[in-house]
Structure formats: structure tokens, C-alpha cells
Amino acid sequence: MIIAIVNQKGGCGKTTTAVNLSACLAERGRRTLLIDLDPQSNATLGLGIKVDADKSIHRVLVDDGFTAAEAVLPTGVYNLDIIPATIMLSGADLDLANVMGRESILKNKIASISDNYNYILIDCAPSLSLLSINALSASDEVLIPIQSHYYALEGLKLLFQTVNIVKSKLNYNLAIMGILPTFYDGRTTISRDVLSGLRDYFGSRILNTVIRVNSKLAEAPSANEPIHIYAPGSRGAKDYGNLADEILEKGQIL
Amino acid sequence: MIIAIVNQKGGCGKTTTAVNLSACLAERGRRTLLIDLDPQSNATLGLGIKVDADKSIHRVLVDDGFTAAEAVLPTGVYNLDIIPATIMLSGADLDLANVMGRESILKNKIASISDNYNYILIDCAPSLSLLSINALSASDEVLIPIQSHYYALEGLKLLFQTVNIVKSKLNYNLAIMGILPTFYDGRTTISRDVLSGLRDYFGSRILNTVIRVNSKLAEAPSANEPIHIYAPGSRGAKDYGNLADEILEKGQIL
Numbered sequence: 001m002i003i004a005i006v007n008q009k010g011g012c013g014k015t016t017t018a019v020n021l022s023a024c025l026a027e028r029g030r031r032t033l034l035i036d037l038d039p040q041s042n043a044t045l046g047l048g049i050k051v052d053a054d055k056s057i058h059r060v061l062v063d064d065g066f067t068a069a070e071a072v073l074p075t076g077v078y079n080l081d082i083i084p085a086t087i088m089l090s091g092a093d094l095d096l097a098n099v100m101g102r103e104s105i106l107k108n109k110i111a112s113i114s115d116n117y118n119y120i121l122i123d124c125a126p127s128l129s130l131l132s133i134n135a136l137s138a139s140d141e142v143l144i145p146i147q148s149h150y151y152a153l154e155g156l157k158l159l160f161q162t163v164n165i166v167k168s169k170l171n172y173n174l175a176i177m178g179i180l181p182t183f184y185d186g187r188t189t190i191s192r193d194v195l196s197g198l199r200d201y202f203g204s205r206i207l208n209t210v211i212r213v214n215s216k217l218a219e220a221p222s223a224n225e226p227i228h229i230y231a232p233g234s235r236g237a238k239d240y241g242n243l244a245d246e247i248l249e250k251g252q253i254l
Numbered sequence: 255m256i257i258a259i260v261n262q263k264g265g266c267g268k269t270t271t272a273v274n275l276s277a278c279l280a281e282r283g284r285r286t287l288l289i290d291l292d293p294q295s296n297a298t299l300g301l302g303i304k305v306d307a308d309k310s311i312h313r314v315l316v317d318d319g320f321t322a323a324e325a326v327l328p329t330g331v332y333n334l335d336i337i338p339a340t341i342m343l344s345g346a347d348l349d350l351a352n353v354m355g356r357e358s359i360l361k362n363k364i365a366s367i368s369d370n371y372n373y374i375l376i377d378c379a380p381s382l383s384l385l386s387i388n389a390l391s392a393s394d395e396v397l398i399p400i401q402s403h404y405y406a407l408e409g410l411k412l413l414f415q416t417v418n419i420v421k422s423k424l425n426y427n428l429a430i431m432g433i434l435p436t437f438y439d440g441r442t443t444i445s446r447d448v449l450s451g452l453r454d455y456f457g458s459r460i461l462n463t464v465i466r467v468n469s470k471l472a473e474a475p476s477a478n479e480p481i482h483i484y485a486p487g488s489r490g491a492k493d494y495g496n497l498a499d500e501i502l503e504k505g506q507i508l
């Protein structure tokens with residue numbers, strides 16, 4: 001299963017979800033690949049991956065002769081591999097602008113390795129540009145992290161419109177896995193109000209798991225470790241463990 | 255003085271700073287204009303501005319015959335005007351891609367109204383695309399909000415490189431006003447570590463004011479009010495008031 005982690009709102013926990021959910025799926029014995037599709041390369045940084053400038057996702061996208069398999073690196077976490085990003089990726093929109101079938105390059109390139117993994121997760125930049133469209137057209141499901149804040153609600157309309165366009169024009173398989181509330185702080189009215197608003201409006205599309213605010217999640221990247229290794233007893237480790245279990249259960253139902 | 259609020263890292267407090275700093279400058283008697291240059295239009299939303307789809311910053315940029323003055327709207331806060339954004343702005347990179355002098359369109363368009371204001375603040379999207387370059391080339395100073403987190407540090411190198419390129423090729427006036435630590439929570443080691451790391455590395459380029467975590471700042475946009483009106487006694491109101499005072503003092507020195 002290929003999961004795109006998308007939301008054009010900045011700072012809503014996309015990378016933190018990509019890194020920690022993929023690590024928790026790997027810990028539960030699933031072969032997992034994390035693809036960093038954000039020029040900021042935060043997922044690559046957060047796992048402490050040293051990247052050969054010439055062997056990143058950027059080259060996979062722009063160089064027909066370079067396969068996805070050649071860019072795969074181990075992460076040090078058992079069962080978890082990564083295709084890293086570098087800043088070169090910020091040129092992708094221009095590099096790919098005139099390429100035939102530019103929206104489906106990632107889909108075609110990862111087809112050759114997708115059988116090697118149970119789960120592939122794609123971390124996206126805070127935008128709905130060509131890179132994020134590539135992620136949506138390559139994926140089976142979309143996971144949408146959303147902060148329990150007011151500004152976060154506004155962008156959802158556009159995000160759903162974009163998903164529907166990709167679904168109708170590029171990838172009719174694409175389904176919404178769910179909306180993941182992040183940065184939840186039960187002590188504040190804004191968190192409680194936004195969460196109950198989300199549940200009223202989106203019903204079962206809101207995942208059961210809620211990611212609570214937890215400073216250990218902000219610390220773990222500086223130790224280059226996913227949360228279940230950096231702070232196994234923390235709220236962050238419990239919440240991302242619950243998320244992995246919820247996603248594995250959803251997968252069962254099919 | 256024209257100030258661009260820029261950082262390609264998502265969710266670091268750009269919009270919260272743009273809205274609340276401009277409101278605090280207005281409260282201190284300065285004629286202030288806020289320009290929303292982010293297609294997410296969070297600054298427009300956060301002040302509850304109703305926008306005529308055809309009279310936003312997008313039209314100012316793409317329509318030679320439409321002046322900046324025609325797009326200016328009152329905000330309901332005394333001394334504070336806004337040029338709002340709509341989602342149309344997400345097409346700007348493509349709309350302007352082949353226009354002569356595309357990096358300096360904003361600079362030329364706001365020249366005709368800049369004498370009407372003491373301060374003009376520009377809220378940017380979480381990217382270093384053509385819109386943010388337009389903001390940098392139109393500005394006198396750059397204000398860089400940065401979360402007290404690990405991922406936030408990584409993008410600074412690229413941001414400084416971009417500022418230097420704009421300074422050498424488009425706007426030799428451009429100076430760095432300072433780095434503004436946001437989401438500071440003195441109870442967590444990550445906040446304390448990152449802040450002391452920032453002060454060691456950047457010295458006096460780090461502003462004295464630190465914006466502390468405060469849920470009132472996340473609540474205020476849902477009431478369409480800046481923080482000094484929504485919660486005048488809150489930490490957020492104090493911190494953004496201090497920031498306005500620090501910037502006014504810096505202006506004095508010149």
C-alpha cells in the first residue's frame with residue numbers, strides 16, 4: 001500500500017507523521033519504504049541519512065536511466081528503507097514542467113520496487129505543486145495531518161478538491177485514508193473545539209487516533225531517531241503506535 | 255519601511271507574526287498596510303476580510319491596469335489596511351513565469367502607495383518561489399520567524415543564501431531585520447537548547463523579543479481579531495507588543 005502524507009498547510013506534522021508512522025509499521029514487521037518528496041528534506045534529516053547528492057529522489061524523477069532501486073538507502077531502523085531528498089528537489093517543478101506525463105513520473109518510477117514493500121509512505125512539501133500531485137497520483141491512500149487550529153481548517157476544501165481532480169484525471173484508485181488530528185492539547189479550548197468541529201463535519205473520515213502535543217516528538221529528530229526508539233514510553237510513541245495499529249486494522253478489512 | 259516575513263519552513267508563525275505585529279504597530283499610531291502574499295490567504299482569513307474575488311493581490315500582480323491602491327481594504331483595526339489574497343494567487347508562479355522583470359512586479363506596483371504608510375508588512379507562503387522572491391525584492395528588511403525546534407534550523411542556510419542572491423541581483427537595500435524565535439516553551443529542553451544555539455550562532459541577529467507558546471494566539475483568528483484585541487492581557491499580546499516596541503526602537507537608531 002502506498003500512502004501520500006499531504007497538506008499544503010505548513011507545520012501540521014506531515015514529516016513527524018511520515019517518519020514515526022513508517023518506523024512504527026517497520027517495528028510491527030512490515031517492510032516499509034519512506035520517500036522524502038520535500039526539498040526541505042526534513043524526513044531525510046530526521047533519520048540522520050547521509051545522502052550522496054547524486055542519488056536522491058530528484059535524480060529518480062529527472063533521469064530516465066536512474067532507477068528508484070538505486071536511490072534506496074537503509075535507515076538503521078530494521079525493516080525501514082528511505083529514498084532521500086536533497087535541496088536539488090526544489091528545482092523539480094521547472095525540471096519537469098515540459099516532460100510528457102509529468103504528473104505520473106513518480107508512479108511509473110516506483111512501480112518497479114513497490115512489490116518489495118508492504119507500505120510505502122511519501123512525505124510532501126507544504127504545497128499542492130507538481131511534486132505533491134506526483135505523490136497523489138502514485139498513491140493508494142491519502143493521509144491528511146491537521147493541526148487542531150483555526151487556520152488549518154480553511155485549506156481542507158482546496159485539498160479535497162485537488163484529491164478529487166487527481167482521482168478523476170490521473171489515479172481513480174486514490175482513496176482518503178483519513179484525517180489525522182495533530183498537536184492536540186486537551187487543556188486548550190481551541191483544540192477541543194476544532195476536534196469536535198472536525199468530527200461533526202467529517203464523521204468517520206477522522207481517524208480514531210489523535211496525536212497529542214509532546215515535546216519528545218520535537219526532540220527526537222535532533223537525535224536522528226524515530227519516537228519509539230528515542231522515547232519509547234512517551235505520549236508521542238503511544239500515539240504513533242496506535243496510529244500504526246489503526247492503519248494495519250483498516251488494511252485487514254479489505 | 256517595508257518588511258517581508260519569510261521562512262520556507264511551514265507553520266513557524268509567519269501569518270501570526272504578520273497579523274499581530276502589524277496590528278500592534280497600528281495600535282502605536284503607525285499607518286500600517288498588511289499584504290497577504292500567500293495563496294492560503296490565512297492573514298486575510300485571520301482578520302475576517304471579505305474579498306471581492308477580482309480585487310486581490312493576484313490581480314495587482316497580473317493586471318498592469320489595476321493599481322495596488324484599488325485592492326486596499328480597511329481591516330476594522332484603526333490605522334491598519336490590508337491587500338488581501340485569494341486562492342487565485344496559487345496560479346501566480348505560472349501566470350508570471352514569462353513576464354519581463356517578473357521578480358520585481360510587486361516592488362513596482364506598491365511604489366505608488368508606499369508613501370501612505372509608515373510600515374508595510376508582507377506575509378509569505380512556506381516556500382521560496384517567485385512570490386517570496388517578489389516580497390524580498392520589494393522589501394527593506396526581512397523578518398524570519400523560527401520555531402524553537404530542530405527541523406527549523408536546517409532551512410535557515412538556504413533562506414540566507416536566497417536573501418543574499420536577491421540582495422545582489424534585485425535589491426541591494428535588503429537587510430536582515432532579525433530572527434524571531436516563536437513557539438518558545440521554557441518548560442521544554444528543545445526550546446531552551448534551540449534558543450541558546452540560535453543565540454550562539456547568530457548573536458545580535460536574534461531579536462531580543464521571543465514569542466512564547468500561547469493558545470490565545472491560536473484562538474484569536476477564529477474571532478477574526480488580532481491578539482491585542484482578542485486577549486489584551488495574554489502572553490501573546492505582551493510578546494507581540496514587545497516586538498512592535500523593539501522594531502520601532504530599531505527604526506529610531508537609523
Ligand SMILES: Nc1ncnc2c1ncn2[C@@H]1O[C@H](COP(=O)(O)OP(=O)(O)OP(=O)(O)O)[C@@H](O)[C@H]1O
Binds near residue numbers: 182214264406
Ligand atoms: N505532536 C507534536 N508535538 C510537539 N511537537 C511536534 C508534534 N508534531 C510535530 N512537532 C514538531 O513541530 C514542528 C512541525 O512539525 P513537522 O515538521 O512534522 O510539520 P510539517 O507539516 O512536516 O512541516 P512542513 O510544512 O514545513 O513540511 C517540528 O519541529 C516537529 O518536530
Ligand SMILES: Nc1ncnc2c1ncn2[C@@H]1O[C@H](COP(=O)(O)OP(=O)(O)OP(=O)(O)O)[C@@H](O)[C@H]1O
Binds near residue numbers: 008126149292472
Ligand atoms: N506562539 C504561538 N503559540 C501558539 N500557537 C501559535 C503561536 N503562533 C502561531 N500559532 C498557531 O500555530 C499555527 C501555525 O502558525 P501560522 O499559521 O502563523 O504559521 P505560518 O508560518 O504562517 O504557517 P504557513 O507555513 O502554513 O504559512 C496557527 O494555527 C497559529 O494559530
Ligand SMILES: [Mg+2]
Binds near residue numbers: 124
Ligand atoms: Mg515536513
Ligand SMILES: [Mg+2]
Binds near residue numbers: 268269270292296378
Ligand atoms: Mg502563514
